Amino acid sequence: MAMVDVLERLGFTVEFRREQTCCAQPAFNSGYHTEARTVAAHFLDTFGDADTIVVPSGSCTSMITHHYAELFAGDAKRQQQVRELTPRVFEFSQFLVDVAQFDDLGASFPHKVTYHDSCHALRELGLKDAPRRLLGKVRGLELVEMGAAEECCGFGGLFSVKFAPISGAMARTKVESIVATGATHVVSVDSSCLMQLRGALARAGHRIETVHLAEVLASRG
Amino acid sequence: MRVPEAAIRKTLADANLQLAIYTNTGRFKENRSKAVAAEVLPEYQELRTRAAAIKRHTLDFLDVYLLQFESAVEAHGGKVIWASTGEEAADFILKLAKERAASLIVKSKSMTSEEIDLNERLAHHELEAVETDLGEYILQLAGQKPFHIVAPAIHMTRNDVADVFTEKLGIERDTVIENQAMTARRVLREKFLAAGIGVTGANFLAADAGAVVIVENEGNARLSHSAPPVHVAIAGIEKLIPRVRDLGVFLDLLGRSASGQALTSYTSIVSGPKRAGELDGPEEFYVVLLDAGRTKLLADKEKRESLQCIRCGACLNACPVYRKIGGHNYPWVYSGPIGKVITPQFQGRGKDPWLPFASSLCGACAEVCPVKIDIPGLLLQLRREAVAADPADRLLFRAWAWLMTRPAMYGMLARIGLRFSGVEMGPLAAWRAERDFPAVPEKSFRALWKERKK
Numbered sequence: 001m002a003m004v005d006v007l008e009r010l011g012f013t014v015e016f017r018r019e020q021t022c023c024a025q026p027a028f029n030s031g032y033h034t035e036a037r038t039v040a041a042h043f044l045d046t047f048g049d050a051d052t053i054v055v056p057s058g059s060c061t062s063m064i065t066h067h068y069a070e071l072f073a074g075d076a077k078r079q080q081q082v083r084e085l086t087p088r089v090f091e092f093s094q095f096l097v098d099v100a101q102f103d104d105l106g107a108s109f110p111h112k113v114t115y116h117d118s119c120h121a122l123r124e125l126g127l128k129d130a131p132r133r134l135l136g137k138v139r140g141l142e143l144v145e146m147g148a149a150e151e152c153c154g155f156g157g158l159f160s161v162k163f164a165p166i167s168g169a170m171a172r173t174k175v176e177s178i179v180a181t182g183a184t185h186v187v188s189v190d191s192s193c194l195m196q197l198r199g200a201l202a203r204a205g206h207r208i209e210t211v212h213l214a215e216v217l218a219s220r221g
Numbered sequence: 222m223r224v225p226e227a228a229i230r231k232t233l234a235d236a237n238l239q240l241a242i243y244t245n246t247g248r249f250k251e252n253r254s255k256a257v258a259a260e261v262l263p264e265y266q267e268l269r270t271r272a273a274a275i276k277r278h279t280l281d282f283l284d285v286y287l288l289q290f291e292s293a294v295e296a297h298g299g300k301v302i303w304a305s306t307g308e309e310a311a312d313f314i315l316k317l318a319k320e321r322a323a324s325l326i327v328k329s330k331s332m333t334s335e336e337i338d339l340n341e342r343l344a345h346h347e348l349e350a351v352e353t354d355l356g357e358y359i360l361q362l363a364g365q366k367p368f369h370i371v372a373p374a375i376h377m378t379r380n381d382v383a384d385v386f387t388e389k390l391g392i393e394r395d396t397v398i399e400n401q402a403m404t405a406r407r408v409l410r411e412k413f414l415a416a417g418i419g420v421t422g423a424n425f426l427a428a429d430a431g432a433v434v435i436v437e438n439e440g441n442a443r444l445s446h447s448a449p450p451v452h453v454a455i456a457g458i459e460k461l462i463p464r465v466r467d468l469g470v471f472l473d474l475l476g477r478s479a480s481g482q483a484l485t486s487y488t489s490i491v492s493g494p495k496r497a498g499e500l501d502g503p504e505e506f507y508v509v510l511l512d513a514g515r516t517k518l519l520a521d522k523e524k525r526e527s528l529q530c531i532r533c534g535a536c537l538n539a540c541p542v543y544r545k546i547g548g549h550n551y552p553w554v555y556s557g558p559i560g561k562v563i564t565p566q567f568q569g570r571g572k573d574p575w576l577p578f579a580s581s582l583c584g585a586c587a588e589v590c591p592v593k594i595d596i597p598g599l600l601l602q603l604r605r606e607a608v609a610a611d612p613a614d615r616l617l618f619r620a621w622a623w624l625m626t627r628p629a630m631y632g633m634l635a636r637i638g639l640r641f642s643g644v645e646m647g648p649l650a651a652w653r654a655e656r657d658f659p660a661v662p663e664k665s666f667r668a669l670w671k672e673r674k675k
Contacts, residue, residue, distance in 0.1 A: 001666065001669055001670075001673070004673075016666075016670045018628055018629075018632070018667065019628045020628065021624075021625040021626070021628055021631050022625045024625075026618075026621070027618045027621065027622065028601075029582060029601065029604070030578075030604060030608065030614060030618065031601070031604035031605040031606075031607060031608035031609075032608060032612075032614070032615065032618040033605060035615075035618040035619060035621065035622040036622075038622040038625075038626060039621075039622050039625040039626065042625065042626045119581070119582070119583035119584055119585070120584070123583070123584040123585070123587075123588055124584065150585075151541055151583075151585070152541045152581050152583035152585065154541065154581060155581065156580065156581025156582055156583070157581075157582075158578075158648075159578070159579070159580065159581045159582075160581075160651075160652065161648035161651040161652055162578060162651075163224070163578075163579050164651040164652065164654055164655050165226070165229060165230055165233055165654075165655065166229065166233070166542055166545055166546060166579070167581070167655060168654070168655025168656060169233050169545045170541050170542070170545060170581070171655070171656060173243070173541075173544075173545075195659055196656065198657070198659055199652070199655075199656030199657040199658060199659065200655070200656045200657075202656070202657040203655070203656045203657050
């Protein structure tokens with residue numbers, strides 16, 4: 001809801017389509033393309049006529065913009081739909097900075113914060129500066145970079161449960177890096193990373209909070 | 222093989238080992254970043270693009286370049302041996318050793334020889350092959366396989382090495398690294414002088430010159446190919462590049478990607494045996510070109526790019542999974558992201574079906590690959606093939622797809638499902654074994670949205 005607050009405050013009309021479900025990444029990443037296609041087709045049909053689609057997740061965004069074309073290889077009709085739709089799909093921070101061209105949203109968040117680069121936002125969408133630029137303009141916010149900012153949190157979808165011990169070990173390394181900054185909050189643009197980090201931070205007994213970038217930008221604290 | 226979970230857990234629980242892996246790969250990783258930084262190497266991205274293009278081109282015309290390479294080697298008085306299997310490669314060396322009455326072989330570091338278990342095959346016929354790279358030498362004494370493509374003994378501390386030396390060489394325990402290196406040097410000098418054959422790998426094979434290119438830091442490879450009377454280089458057929466002049470691109474990338482070195486200490490370009498009037502070099506020069514599954518990969522256009530790999534090991538150092546589980550939990554000698562990609566292709570998909578799935582698909586490997594292999598893309602492709610052969614989770618995903626195309630049902634089930642998030646079974650139990658599960662919000666987004674729009 002924080003993302004809706006931010007966007008509406010900027011004057012955009014925000015719609016939520018009750019038909020929406022999932023971008024299809026879980027099946028796609030597990031090798032089940034037929035099932036992924038069914039769900040991706042549902043996404044295309046649900047959002048086909050929207051002006052702009054803003055996604056509060058780097059991972060879902062890159063699934064749509066970087067993998068739909070491959071998923072529908074050989075299906076000319078769907079491929080056409082993908083070509084028409086993907087230029088209008090943006091990750092939240094990408095939309096704010098690159099499309100809407102805002103960086104100061106008048107937010108205030110008087111805390112020491114560290115930013116976790118989610119893998120797909122960073123490496124597939126190339127979003128390194130946009131979220132940091134937005135955080136840089138927030139009143140009272142002190143951004144401290146952690147050593148392992150670009151290292152994976154270990155979530156990886158089904159990887160987190162199929163290879164739980166490895167995923168957990170990766171999360172613990174990340175947690176150490178977060179804790180070393182002395183930050184009170186860790187911010188990211190992907191809820192799945194934040195869920196992994198929140199779980200690992202809590203398990204290790206740390207009181208550091210995980211917050212989505214939208215929550216920081218919506219805050220007037 | 223199923224996931225070697227017990228072995229993985231053991232590695233994860235070994236604090237010393239964890240520290241060794243994480244710090245050593247971390248150092249390589251950092252050195253690499255510095256060595257390819259825009260201030261130091263502004264043309265880095267261009268070099269990658271060019272290297273990938275050269276490799277792709279060579280693979281597309283490999284038949285032509287292989288034959289060109291063979292003629293060039295022969296023109297310089299060398300000989301090319303075509304080995305379709307590891308066994309054939311080993312048989313050639315065994316036969317050669319018999320003919321030359323050689324009982325000792327010195328070897329420089331070669332993953333290709335590890336891949337075909339060359340030492341074991343030779344030992345089986347009472348032919349001693351001694352590893353001369355310090356790391357490989359330590360591992361040979363310890364009876365271990367390489368832990369890392371580039372730095373084979375990255376997991377061992379100087380204390381571990383001291384133990385191995387004391388036990389196997391019968392010397393007094395010494396934990397000073399310089400002294401350990403001197404010990405190895407003393408032992409190995411004797412071997413270099415006594416060996417009848419020197420076996421090396423090859424980092425590149427230049428087709429136009431018939432040249433074997435070997436990159437190293439210790440000088441042991443140079444001794445291996447120049448001291449004994451016979452030099453045998455073993456190389457996979459994918460090591461070809463068209464011309465010696467293409468080396469500029471690859472040498473700029475290889476050392477930097479591997480260890481952050483602009484150039485390694487020694488680069489040898491060897492073509493043919495000692496010529497008339499030359500003082501150094503072997504009298505005989507052979508290149509064993511190994512297939513061992515490579516032509517099968519070559520025929521697969523979708524995954525052919527796996528053969529572009531120049532074995533720099535950068536993907537291992539960047540990989541958060543490798544940095545946790547280390548090299549010995551992978552089923553074959555090739556570990557890390559590239560190991561996950563090539564092992565199923567070389568050894569057959571059925572053997573270790575879990576391998577392509579043991580990745581969070583974070584993409585750190587592809588980011589550092591000097592020849593731009595799309596490792597995550599290849600893993601996805603391998604996953605697809607794996608589930609086509611064994612669709613274990615198909616029902617689950619069918620049900621999921623059914624639900625995801627019925628939004629009302631999805632909304633309802635999500636509401637109900639969250640109430641059961643306390644259940645201790647299946648994926649939830651796996652999740653909780655490692656971390657906490659988030660508190661369930663009181664109201665769903667859908668409910669909040671409804672209220673907001675009232």
